[in-house]
Amino acid sequence: MMAWxxxxxxxxxxxxxxxxxxxxxxxxxxxxxxxxxxxxGALLGITLGVLTDINLTLALLLSCVLLALxxxxxxxxxxxxxxxxxxxxxxxxxxxxxxSLSLADGVRVDLIGYLFGDLLAVEWQxxxxxxxxxxxxxxxxxxxxxxxxxxxxxxxxAAIDGYPVRRxxxxxxxxxxxVVALAMKIVGILLVxxxxxxxxxxxxxxxxxxxxMAVLAxxxxxxxxxxxxxxxxxxxTPAGPSVVVAATTLFVLSLLLQRLRPAV
Amino acid sequence: xDASSPALLVATDVCVTRQHKxxxxxxxxxxxxxxxxxxxGPNGCGKSTLIRVLLGLEQAxxxxxLRHPRLRIGFMPQRxxxxxxxxxxxxxxxxxxHGAHKATxxxxxxxxxxxxxxxxxxxxxxxxEWQRVLLVRALLNRPQLLVLDEPVQGVDVQGQLALYELIPxxxxxxxxxxxxxxxxxxxxxxxxxxxxxxxxxxxxxxxxDQVTIDPAYLTLFGQQPVQPIIAPYTHHxxxxxxxxxxxxxxxxxxx
Numbered sequence: 001m002m003a004w005x006x007x008x009x010x011x012x013x014x015x016x017x018x019x020x021x022x023x024x025x026x027x028x029x030x031x032x033x034x035x036x037x038x039x040x041g042a043l044l045g046i047t048l049g050v051l052t053d054i055n056l057t058l059a060l061l062l063s064c065v066l067l068a069l070x071x072x073x074x075x076x077x078x079x080x081x082x083x084x085x086x087x088x089x090x091x092x093x094x095x096x097x098x099x100s101l102s103l104a105d106g107v108r109v110d111l112i113g114y115l116f117g118d119l120l121a122v123e124w125q126x127x128x129x130x131x132x133x134x135x136x137x138x139x140x141x142x143x144x145x146x147x148x149x150x151x152x153x154x155x156x157x158a159a160i161d162g163y164p165v166r167r168x169x170x171x172x173x174x175x176x177x178x179v180v181a182l183a184m185k186i187v188g189i190l191l192v193x194x195x196x197x198x199x200x201x202x203x204x205x206x207x208x209x210x211x212x213m214a215v216l217a218x219x220x221x222x223x224x225x226x227x228x229x230x231x232x233x234x235x236x237t238p239a240g241p242s243v244v245v246a247a248t249t250l251f252v253l254s255l256l257l258q259r260l261r262p263a264v
Numbered sequence: 265x266d267a268s269s270p271a272l273l274v275a276t277d278v279c280v281t282r283q284h285k286x287x288x289x290x291x292x293x294x295x296x297x298x299x300x301x302x303x304x305g306p307n308g309c310g311k312s313t314l315i316r317v318l319l320g321l322e323q324a325x326x327x328x329x330l331r332h333p334r335l336r337i338g339f340m341p342q343r344x345x346x347x348x349x350x351x352x353x354x355x356x357x358x359x360x361x362h363g364a365h366k367a368t369x370x371x372x373x374x375x376x377x378x379x380x381x382x383x384x385x386x387x388x389x390x391x392x393e394w395q396r397v398l399l400v401r402a403l404l405n406r407p408q409l410l411v412l413d414e415p416v417q418g419v420d421v422q423g424q425l426a427l428y429e430l431i432p433x434x435x436x437x438x439x440x441x442x443x444x445x446x447x448x449x450x451x452x453x454x455x456x457x458x459x460x461x462x463x464x465x466x467x468x469x470x471x472x473d474q475v476t477i478d479p480a481y482l483t484l485f486g487q488q489p490v491q492p493i494i495a496p497y498t499h500h501x502x503x504x505x506x507x508x509x510x511x512x513x514x515x516x517x518x519x
Contacts, residue, residue, distance in 0.1 A: 028350045150360040153346065156321055157401070160339045161362035207351045208385065 005229070008122045011130050012225035012243065015183050016195070018134050020218025021141055022179045023196035024203070024210065025172060028152050032193050033083065034071065034173070037090035038180045039192040041067040043097030043114065045181075050101070050109055057129045060181040067093075068177035072170065094189070117188030117240025119229065130182050137175050148172060149210055186225075187240040198247040199224060205258045220250055270296055272335060272409050272441050273318060278327035280313055287313045289465040290327070295409070300435060300442040302452045302472075304497070305462035311445050312342070314462065315413055318443070338407030340398045342414045342445075346386055354381045354389070354397055361404045372400045376430075391418050395427075403434070410434065412444045428453040428493045454495035461499055465511075468500045 026035055045063020049056045071089065074082040101109055110118060141148070150158040151168045159165045180192050187195045199221035200213065207213035228243030273295040280288040287310045295301055305311050316322040318329060319339060346352065358369045373379040378396045381389065389397065395415065402410060412431070416424040432455035435442050446452060452459055452472050461467045472495035503511050 028347055030347075146360060150362075152350070153352070153357065153360060154341070154344055156341060157339065157344070157361075159321055160319055160337055161405075163362065201349075204349055204351065209351055209353060209356055213351055 005120075005233070007124060007127050008119045008239070009226070009229060011122045011127050012119060012186050012229060013222050014127075014130050014134050015179075015186050016199070016221030016225045017218045018137055018179050019183060019195050019221050020199060020203075020216070021214035022137075022176055023198075023200035023221070024214045024217050025148065025152065026176065026193070026196050027200045027204070028210075029172070031176065032197055033086050033090070034074070035176055035180055035193045035196055037071065037086050037093075038064050038067055038177055039184060039189045040090045040097075041093035042181060042184060043189055044093050044100070046109070046114055047097050047100045047104065051104055057126065057181075057185075060184060061133075061178060064177040064181040065174060068173040069170070072173055113188070114184065115188050115190050116238055117184070117186050117191065117243075119186050119232075119239035119243070122185060126185055133178055133182055137178055140171065140175060144168060144171060187243055191240055191244050194244045194247065195221065195224075198244070198251050202247070202251045202254045205254045221247065224250060271330075272297055272332050273443075274328075274330045275314075275318060276328045276330075278314070278317055278324045278329060280310070280317060280322070281325050282313075286464060288317070288324070291462070291466055292327075293460055293466070293469075295441050295443060297408075297441055298435060298439060299457045300432065300453070300455055301444070301458045301460060302456040303443065303445045303460050303462055304447070304449055304452065305467075306449065307447065309463040311447075311462055312413065315411060315443075315445060319411065332408075336405050336408045338402030338405060338410045338440075340395075340402040340410075340412045340415055342417065344394075344398060348387055352386045353383055354378075354386055355383065357386050357397065358401055358404065361401050364404050368404055369400070372403050375403075376400055392420075392423050395419060403438070406438060406440075408438075408440050410438070410440050410442045412442065414445050414447060417447065425493050428455070431455065449499070450496055451494050452497045454492040456495070459497045461497075461501075463505055467503070470497075470500065472497045 026032055042060050042064050045059045046056060048063065049059025052059075071086070074086055098111075101111065110121075112118075113121065147158070147163045147168050148171070150161065150163050151165050151172075155165050158168075179196070183192050183195050200217040202220045203213045203216035207216055224247035225243050227246035229239055231237060231246065232239040232242040271294045275294070276292050278288055278291045279286070291310075291314060293301070303311055303314070313322065317324050318331075319337065320329070320331070346357075354373075355369060358364055358373075359366075370379070373382055376396050376399060378393065378400070381393055381397065386394070386397070395418075399412075399415070402412075410431075415431075416427055419427065431442060431444070431453060434440070435455075444453065444456075449461075454472060456472050458469060459472055460469045503513050505511055
């Protein structure tokens with residue numbers, strides 16, 4: 001019999017490792033709000049999954065991917081209008097999801113679990129999903145790393161260089177959608193972008209290259225997951241928020257350290 | 265390169281309308297191999313749009329742009345603001361160029377005398393240093409066409425002279441054509457073969473003046489080396505642009 005905490009810890013660590021590079025891209029491309037919107041919209045996916053009785057992880061993945069493709073035009077270009085529109089989509093999908101969940105007769109869903117994560121409820125089934133998807137995401141990231149980075153640095157230069165800019169942008173939001181969908185189980189809808197952004201922002205103060213930043217973000221994220229779970233175990237606090245608190249503590253520490261020595 | 269089609273790039277009657285405003289009006293130009301063309305015009309005259317259309321980054325509403333297939337283009341943008349949150353060294357930035365190799369990067373960093381910047385963060389560079397780095401990036405694929413969008417903007421006079429001295433040398437070394445945008449209406453790089461003055465449409469085009477011929481220029485530009493680097497350009501317009509954008513014949517036109 002395996003220890004009960006082994007599955008949640010494994011799931012959390014794998015996801016934190018994934019969130020490192022993806023979160024770095026979110027920071028570089030200013031996609032934080034975009035990621036948030038995906039997470040909020042995913043509640044609708046959960047509702048649909050409950051109503052149609054399909055696998056909830058699958059429903060989550062599908063709804064995130066679909067929403068990411070629908071919102072793709074908003075991610076390109078930095079028009080202010082996109083900001084407002086994202087805000088509308090983000091909060092209205094969350095609200096519609098909440099309302100329709102409560103209307104669904106005879107269905108009881110652990111709403112708090114979806115909003116703030118339910119790490120301890122992770123089962124072998126979930127870990128299998130996460131493992132499968134993370135192999136896919138990491139593989140694609142490594143394969144297209146240079147192109148994704150070139151497009152992030154300058155879409156125009158990348159286009160002249162002959163990189164397939166459109167396809168790389170689609171790939172970027174698809175990867176983000178997958179990670180957001182998976183991360184929801186760990187930290188919940190409301191805290192997904194925290195798991196993406198905070199470790200990456202922490203890594204920025206130490207990293208000198210993009211690869212360093214991505215790897216360090218993974219390391220910091222994995223540390224936050226371990227520390228958060230440990231804290232939640234000792235003090236009986238909710239696991240998801242505890243992970244985010246641990247990540248934030250690390251971030252503040254990195255800021256203080258940065259003050260003590262000149263910037264890189 | 266096919267001998268029967270010596271032009272690298274031909275634009276015919278290119279029209280672009282953005283938000284009900286005519287940005288480009290039947291612009292035609294053609295760029296030959298090894299030719300240096302300077303595109304000048306006032307702010308908002310459509311220079312950048314024309315460059316974007318010629319590079320294929322934007323589509324023209326009508327008209328035609330013919331690029332030689334598989335034409336290798338090196339583009340130096342007017343400015344490229346990198347997000348501070350992306351940690352990147354000069355070498356890391358350059359290696360993102362398609363098909364960049366360490367050896368080529370070293371070669372061009374040495375050629376432009378900025379090898380010392382190699383391991384620095386791109387966020388610590390001065391404006392002039394960053395422009396050199398952007399130029400190196402444009403040169404990495406041994407371009408047949410080098411496109412420079414306002415390369416001397418924000419550079420001091422010494423830097424401008426150095427760059428205007430460098431560009432013809434690069435043309436000779438690579439055998440490439442050069443298309444350069446400048447906002448200076450009256451002084452252009454002396455090595456320019458053809459100046460095109462743009463203000464929505466092509467207002468006039470021609471060669472820069474021969475500095476050495478006119479004694480008046482000699483007193484003005486006397487300190488220049490034997491080969492002049494900067495030359496004046498005299499416009500020959502038969503029309504003028506009103507504030508609302510419409511064009512009318514020049515009041516003093518003899519025709």
